[in-house]
Structure formats: C-alpha cells, structure tokens
Amino acid sequence: MNDAGKNEPVKPRQVKEKLQTKLFGKAIHYFSKVGSTNDLAKELASLRAREGTVIVAGSQTGGKGRSGRTWASPKGGLWFSTILRPKLHPRETPKLTIMSSLAVAKTISQLYNLEPEVKWPNDVLINAKKVCGILTEAKTSGDTTSFVIVGIGINANIELQSLPEQVRAHATSLRHELPGIIDCEQLLHVLLEKMEHYYVMLQNGKFHSVLVEWKRLCRFLGSYVEVMSGKKQIEGWATDVDRDGALILKLPDGTSRRILSGDVNIRRGNGQGVKSLMHPRES
DSSP, X not given: OOOTTTTOOOOHHHHHHXXXXXXXXXXXXXXXXXXXXXXXXXXHHHTTOOTTOEEEESOBSSOBOGGGOBOOBOTTSEEEEEEEOOSOOGGGTHHHHHXXXXXXXXXXXXXXXXXXXXXXXXXXXXXXXXXXXXXEEEEEETTEEEEEEEEEEEOOSOOGGGSOHHHHTTBOOHHHHSSSOOOHHHHHHHHHHHHHHHHHHHHTTXXXXXXXXXXXXXXXXTSEXXXXXXXXXXXXXXXXXXXXXXXXXXXXXSOEEEESSOEXXXXXXXXXXXXXXXXXXOO
C-alpha cells in the first residue's frame, strides 16, 4: 500500500471551500505542531475570536485528556479544537460532549461504512476500541457560559504498531480498520458540518432529539459498570443518560445515583472488571 499523503497537512482553504456551514469552520487555523489545540483555542476565545473558529494541528506535544491526563497526538491523527459560545447554563455544557461524539460517530459511519459506538462521557469506539476522544473545557461566570472549547482527537492514519503494546490492545485507528489512507481534510469538513447540524438542534432546544440518536449508538447502557468519579469508585447498572448529559446508575441497594463526570469500566460476562474501554494513553 502506498503511504504517500498519510501525514499531509490539512489545508484550511480547501476545507473551507467544501464546507456548507454558516458557523463552523469559517475561520480555520492550521499549525504543524502545537502544545495543545485546546489551550490555543482558549487564548483565541479570550481575545474574542469568532464562534466556530477551528484550530487544527499536525501533532500536539501536550495533548490533553480528561482530568488533567495527557493525550498522545502524533502525526497521522486529526487533532482540532472549536470555539463555541452557546446559550447554555454551565451545568448544561456536557451536552456539547454528547453532541460532538454523536457527530463524530455519524461522520465515521457515513464516510467509511463502519459501525462506531459512543461511550459516556466522551468516547467513540470501533469494535470496542477507542478511536476518538473529546475534551470540552468551559469558561463560566456564575450562571453564564462565556465560551466552550470542544477538542476532538481522532486516530485517523496512526499505525498501531507504533504504539506501546499496552496501548495497542485498547485503541484503534481508522487506518487500521480500513484498507486505505484517510483523507483528513474530507474527515474534517464532513465532521464540521455534522457538528453544526447538531449544535443548531441543541441551541434550538432540541437536545432530546440529539440524545435519542446518541443513545442508539450507546451499547453499554444496561450493563453493570464501575465508574471512577473523582476519587470515588461507584458500581451499578448504567440505566440512562439524562437530559443534562449525566449518567444514571442503579446501585446494588436499589437506589439511583446521578453522575456528572467519570470514567466508565464495563464489567462483562462473569463480572470480572474490564478496563479496555478506557483510553490507555490518558494516564
């Protein structure tokens, strides 16, 4: 297989020429290497960059995962962040993670005829292995959301053999699942259109419809899980995700617990803990 073009830089002008959006991607900035696209996007947002501005990097030296973890971002992936200024109460910002993971899953399905699934709160999986992670970071003041940065990392053309063995067992890439090179410009432009579609729905008060679509792709609901929320480990049956994006657990004592953020480990079969659905590079 010819690998020519595998790590070609994303060209903003070519992406914008194809976009059929009113907001997302009207401004796109590409950098061959940055510390973190989320950090750069936050700086631009503080300087009043327009909503929908996108920061793309060929690689990140300080890619960020949830809870202060690192995110490996070598050449070959699609690493980008988008500046949003949603009319949402700060407690509602998790909706943007759900919206974005749905957009990623729908894009992968449309472009590559794969069957991705979503996992609360921020993952997209293929064959139970992580292909995409999402990190949303908000600047808020009281009941007001000033801006939200949605960072998305997709393992597009990454070679799994280049990853450590313990990572390789739990991660995948689009290149690994498909017979050819992924066109990251096409992936970005279709994804931005999907994100705008669901963002408009969310802003128009139609998050319930977004959530219904997301749940159709969420296969772990109904499973017995372990959730690490902060320093607490909670076990129970994942019964639902509510209208604010919180996970609802039914505990062994019959009570229910609402969890806003955490890492989910699914217990399969005989009840042995399985952690393969967590992103192993976020450590």
